[in-house]
Structures are given as C-alpha cells and as structure tokens.
Amino acid sequence: MLVSLLQTIISLVIAAFIIRYHCEIHHIIHFNPLARRLKDITEPVVLPVRDIVKKTLLKTQFRPKNDPSPLIVAWLLSLITGLAFTRANLSAGFSIGTFWFFCGTWISVMIYSLFLSVIASWLQTPRQQPVLQIAETCHEFFMRPLRKLIPPLLNIIDITPIIAFIVLYMIKNQFLAALAFGAS
Numbered sequence: 001m002l003v004s005l006l007q008t009i010i011s012l013v014i015a016a017f018i019i020r021y022h023c024e025i026h027h028i029i030h031f032n033p034l035a036r037r038l039k040d041i042t043e044p045v046v047l048p049v050r051d052i053v054k055k056t057l058l059k060t061q062f063r064p065k066n067d068p069s070p071l072i073v074a075w076l077l078s079l080i081t082g083l084a085f086t087r088a089n090l091s092a093g094f095s096i097g098t099f100w101f102f103c104g105t106w107i108s109v110m111i112y113s114l115f116l117s118v119i120a121s122w123l124q125t126p127r128q129q130p131v132l133q134i135a136e137t138c139h140e141f142f143m144r145p146l147r148k149l150i151p152p153l154l155n156i157i158d159i160t161p162i163i164a165f166i167v168l169y170m171i172k173n174q175f176l177a178a179l180a181f182g183a184s
Contacts, residue, residue, distance in 0.1 A: 010077060011108070014102065017074035017077070018105065023038065026140075034131060042073075049069045053068065139164070142164060143164055146163060
C-alpha cells in the first residue's frame, strides 16, 4: 500500500517535469499562468541540471534545439525509482525500471491530456483555458501525424483521438509490459 502510494507520488513528480518540457517546447511558459507556476516550482531542481548540461554540451558539437534539462530530471527520477522498486541489480533496474517509469509516465501524461482535450471539446470549452493549453501541448506531437493519416469520418467526425487512445494504450499495456516482464 505504502509502496504503491510512493510510486504514484513519484510518477506525478516525473509527470510534472515532462509537462514542463512540453510547455517549454511550445513556448506557453511565457503567457500561461499555470505553466509559469509549474516552471517556478520545478526550477530549483532543473537549474543545476541545466548548468551541467550546458557545461557538457560546450565540449561537444551537439546543440539541442530545446532545453532537455526537465526530461533529464524526469529520467533521473525514473532511474532512482526503477532501482528502488524493481529489487534488481543495477543493470536490470536501469533497463526495466527507468524505461517503465519514464515511458509509462510519459504515455500516461499523453493519455490523460488527450482525454481532457476530448472532454473539453464535447463541452465546447474555449481553447484559451490554461489547463487546456497545457493539455494540448502534451499530446499534439503525437496527434499531428495521426491527423495527417486518418481523414475525418464523413468529413465531420474526427476519429483520430479514438485511434490515438487505442495506440497509446497498446503501447503502454502491451509493448512496455512485454518489455518489462520479458526482461525480468
């Protein structure tokens, strides 16, 4: 019970860093009050990692377009969580736990943000709502290619979110689970 609660709390913290990364990519940190607050809360943890990343990247030719520091913090939390909760050696904890917590949490963020956006569209909620802006940034990179592939049904009904839900659930519950259980 306590372990499950702790894993849930850690997953929420990892999700916060993943959401921050998406907000920074889409530049909504500057005008969205919730995204700005999330940045303020997570900045003390991200700042030292950003400094290390900058010093490391100065030695290489690689210059990322976006700051990867929030994702690195999320991955480090996933690594620690994977090592702590898989009861395995360093190698297995690294491969199974980190992959499971990091990718599983990222996919969960996309599923919940997509669900929120679908409900908001049914309720005809304005897209200017801060929560909806954040939700849109978390799954739009996944939805954009699907919308290009899947035409609207009868030129009216967009079935892309349904297909996206199915694909995301299959990835999370089949692919990730097969990797985690197959490797243990």
